[in-house]
Amino acid sequence: MGLHLFNTLTRRIERFEPMAPESRKVGMYCCGPTVHDYAHIGNFRTFVLSDVVRRYLSFRGYEPHHVMNITDVEDKIIARVGETGSTLSAYTRQYEEAFLNDLKELGCLMPHDMPRATEHMEAIIALIQQLVDRKLAYAAADGSVYFSIARYQEAGCCYGQLQKLDFDQMRPGQRVQSDEYAKDAIADFALWKARTPADGEVFWSSPWGEGRPGWHVECSAMSMQYLGSSFDLHLGGEDLKFPHHEDEIAQSEGAGVQEPGKRFVRHWIHGAHLQVEGKKMSKSLGNYYTLRDLLDQGFDGRCVRFVLLSAHYRESFNFTIDGLKGARTALGRIDECVSRLAKLAANAEASDLENQSELTKGFTSAMDDDLNVSAAWAAVFDWVRETNRQIDQASLTAQQAATEHQAWLAVDQVLGLGAGKDSEEEDIPQAIQTMAQQRQEARNNRDWAEADRLRDALKEQGWRIEDTPDGPRPRRIQDI
Numbered sequence: 001m002g003l004h005l006f007n008t009l010t011r012r013i014e015r016f017e018p019m020a021p022e023s024r025k026v027g028m029y030c031c032g033p034t035v036h037d038y039a040h041i042g043n044f045r046t047f048v049l050s051d052v053v054r055r056y057l058s059f060r061g062y063e064p065h066h067v068m069n070i071t072d073v074e075d076k077i078i079a080r081v082g083e084t085g086s087t088l089s090a091y092t093r094q095y096e097e098a099f100l101n102d103l104k105e106l107g108c109l110m111p112h113d114m115p116r117a118t119e120h121m122e123a124i125i126a127l128i129q130q131l132v133d134r135k136l137a138y139a140a141a142d143g144s145v146y147f148s149i150a151r152y153q154e155a156g157c158c159y160g161q162l163q164k165l166d167f168d169q170m171r172p173g174q175r176v177q178s179d180e181y182a183k184d185a186i187a188d189f190a191l192w193k194a195r196t197p198a199d200g201e202v203f204w205s206s207p208w209g210e211g212r213p214g215w216h217v218e219c220s221a222m223s224m225q226y227l228g229s230s231f232d233l234h235l236g237g238e239d240l241k242f243p244h245h246e247d248e249i250a251q252s253e254g255a256g257v258q259e260p261g262k263r264f265v266r267h268w269i270h271g272a273h274l275q276v277e278g279k280k281m282s283k284s285l286g287n288y289y290t291l292r293d294l295l296d297q298g299f300d301g302r303c304v305r306f307v308l309l310s311a312h313y314r315e316s317f318n319f320t321i322d323g324l325k326g327a328r329t330a331l332g333r334i335d336e337c338v339s340r341l342a343k344l345a346a347n348a349e350a351s352d353l354e355n356q357s358e359l360t361k362g363f364t365s366a367m368d369d370d371l372n373v374s375a376a377w378a379a380v381f382d383w384v385r386e387t388n389r390q391i392d393q394a395s396l397t398a399q400q401a402a403t404e405h406q407a408w409l410a411v412d413q414v415l416g417l418g419a420g421k422d423s424e425e426e427d428i429p430q431a432i433q434t435m436a437q438q439r440q441e442a443r444n445n446r447d448w449a450e451a452d453r454l455r456d457a458l459k460e461q462g463w464r465i466e467d468t469p470d471g472p473r474p475r476r477i478q479d480i
């Protein structure tokens, strides 16, 4: 059926077709972090989503070009730089580095390009100039430059494409300096902000005087510089729909740089919010987590990734510590099944029929359907159950095992869990290993009563002993 994705622009699920179908290349841009602090897990839901979109595009034979900007100049950053007495780059680089480490910990592939706003001033200023030349932007008395929504509409363009806006609430002539103005204020927004004393040493020269760019125009300029004036996919959290993404469309299409009939972006994907323990995440409620908070609690990046990928990206999702604990168990099941398969496959060669695996078929049809991860996980766990059953019944040949293993590795290129690697030793607690060893010694000594006692004791703790080519090893008793 091919990949289908919900498009915020048209409000419906559409078959995804890249702009250049013959080359299979796909340009995708994801609004990156504002590096003023450590990112929280709500932010990471969006970044894990864009990682999976990119990986799934590759899985389906496309060649994604993944661009994610780093917003390293913005209102909040400037405030923090002022408070801490640091320089802009010293302040932002520490959080940029932490962010990239967190991405790696979460198993995300590094975007192909990660442009920093502060290193793209020329492109940003050039774009603002184009808007001024086309009379869609105007300089105010203080040297700030604003985008004129009224003139954009007079030119026949639509403001309010991603979200229906209530123009009755519009206050003509009102302007906003802030990057984060109230969501119902439809007002001219700043492209360039004239330097104020509060900006300290953070400023650049421009045709309109010293100042710095607005946040929205950074994304328009950098996305078009790396992906062209029209590209395939733009991603972000749903909170960015308005005003940020609406303003990106207005700036990019207002500049008139697209070929006739072409849009700035064909396909917009927005990830839904995340709640934590049933509530909006907030520092005052104590449910605000950065990734390092969760690592400190003993969870690892793949558990967090698994949880962030457990719900459909358009549904708001309740992130809980219990969910993370459940993720450990679920990942343990996958790990164990995959390592059993790998063992059985040994050195057998996979047939080239991996696409015929129930896993591949179920996973692909689920993900093709607007990245339906719930159905994709169901396909994964059905396959785990069936594979375990076949191994238990010795009805899987080494070559079949190799083929299924290959199918798993392909699917895991999308899931990014790295499951099945070195999982056995990790998963078996020391006490269980010791009991298993004692049982083996009892058997060697023909002390059957003691061996049986240890077997029952292991069973009580949820383990049984399995004979493997490397000798007996404990295996978790599972109901799947």
Ligand SMILES: [Zn+2]
Residues within 6 Å of the ligand: 030, 031, 032, 219, 244
């Ligand atoms: Zn952006």
